[in-house]
Amino acid sequence: MRLLFALVVSLLTALPASAGEAPRARDLGVPFNGVPGPLNAITDVAGVTVGQTTLIEDLADGRAVRTGVTAVLPRGGDTLQRPVFGAWFALNGNGEVTGTTWIEESGQLEGPLMLTNTHSVGVVRDATIAWRIRQGGPDASGYYWSLPVVAETWDGHLNDINGFHVKPEHVDAALAGASGGPVAEGNVGGGTGMVCYEFKCGIGTASRIVEVLGETYTVGVLVQANYGLRDELVIAGVPVGRRLREHRIYSEPDPNAAGTGSIIVVVATDAPLLPHQLKRVARRPALGVGRLGSIAHNGSGDIFVAFSTADGSLGRSDRLLTHHSLPNDVLDPLFGAAVEAVEEAVVNALVAARDMVGDQGRYAKAMPHEELIEVIARPEH
Amino acid sequence: MRLLFALVVSLLTALPASAGEAPRARDLGVPFNGVPGPLNAITDVAGVTVGQTTLIEDLADGRAVRTGVTAVLPRGGDTLQRPVFGAWFALNGNGEVTGTTWIEESGQLEGPLMLTNTHSVGVVRDATIAWRIRQGGPDASGYYWSLPVVAETWDGHLNDINGFHVKPEHVDAALAGASGGPVAEGNVGGGTGMVCYEFKCGIGTASRIVEVLGETYTVGVLVQANYGLRDELVIAGVPVGRRLREHRIYSEPDPNAAGTGSIIVVVATDAPLLPHQLKRVARRPALGVGRLGSIAHNGSGDIFVAFSTADGSLGRSDRLLTHHSLPNDVLDPLFGAAVEAVEEAVVNALVAARDMVGDQGRYAKAMPHEELIEVIARPEH
Amino acid sequence: MRLLFALVVSLLTALPASAGEAPRARDLGVPFNGVPGPLNAITDVAGVTVGQTTLIEDLADGRAVRTGVTAVLPRGGDTLQRPVFGAWFALNGNGEVTGTTWIEESGQLEGPLMLTNTHSVGVVRDATIAWRIRQGGPDASGYYWSLPVVAETWDGHLNDINGFHVKPEHVDAALAGASGGPVAEGNVGGGTGMVCYEFKCGIGTASRIVEVLGETYTVGVLVQANYGLRDELVIAGVPVGRRLREHRIYSEPDPNAAGTGSIIVVVATDAPLLPHQLKRVARRPALGVGRLGSIAHNGSGDIFVAFSTADGSLGRSDRLLTHHSLPNDVLDPLFGAAVEAVEEAVVNALVAARDMVGDQGRYAKAMPHEELIEVIARPEH
């Protein structure tokens, strides 16, 4: 058994790393609707920065660290000073996102949004508070306490999750390294050890540009995707999972590993939306994962957070605030953009991920690009 | 049995009607916290109008009509043209308020708020649509459909509720007759046949004036109160219900009549609040009825709706809207005002109500003012 | 203009009615996953009955009645005596389903579930109460009041909706005529005047059989579908709407008619599920309409109700109740079944609907079967 694993490991690690830039889903010819932003990433929303700490290390006794932290800062370096309006929704709540009770109550997201593995939510939460304290003074809302937003998916198939390998310094590094520009996808940050549709998966991102009432707005999405069964996967309407059934190379010593998992979706926009409107946006990822064939398994934490950077008035308690919002009647383009960007972000995560051997020799193979191209090009049922 | 009822009826109807203006709770010396508005009524919120149709008629076979319709128009005659931000909360949802799904989704209340008896919600709803159609054109939000907000409590103890006596013209009359100024309380409108804490009850109202960030705002409340058991009633901290146990004059041929019932609370304010903030306000009536001793019975529809008239921008779909809001950090005076006004509005309903004999000779006696004054003046446990 | 309409009417009505049984989606070769029940209908869930009143009449001045009532009785003739566990969810709440507050609070659905047009919800609600009263005694839960569940979608494009043509007798007829067996689809009952994806639409149904822990359970779905834009429609992964763009024959004198609309989904099952588990089932239709390309428009009331007939203990208040439930860990087959049945039920509604000319000569053409078969057979992007 162990020998077999070792063999597979060497086979997998022998695969050549992609030379140069990794292709993204649309580079492979996967068709998507809508118009992406310049980066086709959450960072197309002005001000949003992303930082990621990726932890990959082999320890004694077959234990392997395959995890990390992803930080999304709604306003980059200005995130603590100026909250954003926010909202959340759980399509299936087998997961943790701390801070949601205050998001719901306040209508605001008052700091960064952190993603990590299920068993490291606590350390990331407290470390985010410590980081905030080090920035000096009470946070923007004037309180002396913090209720950080930390989300998770479970990487226990590939990662030694019960080794608690995420440390405060990894949180600090993700926060300190956050920047605009292209966002690394696949086996990185909180997504390092994630698996979806029984393919290696992880972090993915995408964006859409829409026009509403004569103005141009951006909707950006970042996912930490770790859900779904192979047979369920549909891409661009094609039952890719069933067509690539023979490509199932996925170790399953753990009977609970398959069919479980979760997806965290972060939707950012610069469109002026109030919290109750962002709640509407936060439900749309359900339609995006619906297009991909998801049934939202019992074991899945399918939890979605949306925020808008448009409002610059938040964070003051000493005066009346002024806000803008789009009328409800014109929100459809934003709803559609959210659906489309979620769909593409997950496929981007699948395409960007690389084969990985992890804890106790368990492994997950990435989606083969050539075969994907082929089945997409020849759709059949 | 019938003879006994007849006797009671004549005894009750022999009670002299109060000469001149009916006193309100604070006229009797019941102590309340906070500063009420000039009318101590929901109509202290500028623009809010209230119209009521009271139906009292004796029919053949002991059947009696004791019901009605109360209409609250957030912006008076301008209600259909300019929606208000709104929100709702059910402390115990054994009741109906139509239109809440769209309030929740849109963050808006797009027309009048109607109150009636449980079995007449339908006729009031459709008649409100017909009324709206007669005002011409699509409603303010640009749609060609309406989702009216109609709330109810159950008056089947005193009213021949299964006779369906509310008709479209009664709805029209309530809407047409809506005005500012003092609001009739007690046995009027939707509250005509209502009973609370086993005393005759009905419509009540109150208001509070608070200062926030240097500005003065009004919180107005209207209740249709029909809930609670005698022993539970606490007024101004005094267990009035238990102290007035001997005054229990309440026919109970119907084993389901006691302990059931509901309370609808409408909270209006001119403070600039966004929908998610109004949702917070809409939860505060729970604390107000808590002060009155409520445990929110299983059979009670304790449902609360809050709206703000501050926002004048709603109802347009052709441009970016501009809103104002108070920061979350300064909302406590408004929360307190809502709690206090609910407490006083219910006591006002109890004080304003008059003894009533109704369907099949069933009756409910009003709270005796002198005894109330006495037990309040001599608090003991 | 009027002439043109008249012409179109005669053209459309000249279309031969389908000889014999109308085909259903899978008869046309549309591929679906999963195993349907014998009827592929909500009535595959034992005890569930469906009754429909279809109102089609031409009035003076071009006014046309194209509406109706659909009644779903969870336990057929025993519905009032024995409530079922139930739950609901609003993906986008631009619609009305009365009674949801009590479903949420009680975990029960205590009577029939009625579907009609938006402006007739009231009459159907009160008529359902009157019908219940005529059945004698208080309802099963021991109360003397009723909070009926009545859902709606908007048929104002084809129906003279502001003529309020649904009357109490139509409600009675739907309830009285309810039966098991095949369920009429398309232009019937509450779905008579409905349109989806800019094709004529209406009532649709489907079912799935799944095995859980060695037992066989049925999930049945009924939809009243009236939502979506042509370009959004995806069937079996194929962008059918865009491929059949040239078949757009849909009158649009009313700028609000397109892109609005709603979908009501009723999910029935005989699997033993508790209310909080039914709430999980009630969210799955979101994934079903996701597969069909929906983005859940702002103007759409996408509201889903789920119930289970498994529990026979409800409706008693005099003793401890005994329930059974499936463990959360084994619910995935039921979740998948709900998603699949919703997807097929909507396509069934599209396939079953027939061309209709309605109010003021407005019309909607049904999906052409041959073209549908062709584009499904030749999937391309």
Add this chain to the structure above:
Amino acid sequence: MRLLFALVVSLLTALPASAGEAPRARDLGVPFNGVPGPLNAITDVAGVTVGQTTLIEDLADGRAVRTGVTAVLPRGGDTLQRPVFGAWFALNGNGEVTGTTWIEESGQLEGPLMLTNTHSVGVVRDATIAWRIRQGGPDASGYYWSLPVVAETWDGHLNDINGFHVKPEHVDAALAGASGGPVAEGNVGGGTGMVCYEFKCGIGTASRIVEVLGETYTVGVLVQANYGLRDELVIAGVPVGRRLREHRIYSEPDPNAAGTGSIIVVVATDAPLLPHQLKRVARRPALGVGRLGSIAHNGSGDIFVAFSTADGSLGRSDRLLTHHSLPNDVLDPLFGAAVEAVEEAVVNALVAARDMVGDQGRYAKAMPHEELIEVIARPEH
């Protein structure tokens, strides 16, 4: 300044500790309704155990540790093997309770319920996972991951909260030390540094015995109380806070310290209730704090969790589960019990707390028992 604080410290610490058993609220003659269990504590619910770690230490530079951990185990040593049905509600969500998303989704509470300070939620969460792992195997629900429930209130007035003094071993100690029997109240466990109504406060507990359908059930409550302003406090209907205004001895160097705070309520019962019924119970603490004068401040995390130990079937995934429940119609005694027990538990926390000097010399004085007795005995407005 520093000298002054030192002086106050020595004055306060010079106060004699109560000799023998600390009195509880009803020992002082505070009147409450209802019948308490033998311990008048959450542990009256059979199987429930409570463990507490109290951290009190003076560090350099005036820094002081005044915090801790309280663990509530629904089934004592059997907690991990057999989940309980559970539910939660946020009256005002300015707080964190991790794990609520899964409680909502699953209807279950799958491990202990932990209480600590706001900035130590993370360490307590991850340490609870580590503790669970050490118990061996996957947890009862069969998953390999944990979503612990950890609640908090803010003790930053008296505790060096940003020193992060709660460590994993303190979590272990609270869990290991959990037992039935009397529960320590006041300055203990998670409540060590808490303040309510500007009096020293902390952990409180109470219980009620009720009879439903001929069976006796227990409702037990534990609170970590840290909310409210002095003037708001009402006990037994008496405005105790205003009457004891002159006793306000509370340092306020921190402008944010007053008026903020939170209350976590845990309601346990052995009554057979399903999750949707427990959700109803979880809303009743709002009425209990309403009786105490709360308005639920913006800055307050008023979050309530309820669970029932009655169901022994949970935790198995391999067979149909059997449950019992009380009919909705008979729940009122349980609702009333929850309201009453919350009211008494908070007063117990106030009565049990002792004067405390804490971080940077800040202090909070406990409610003076004699004065409390006096104002309760002589109620006046």
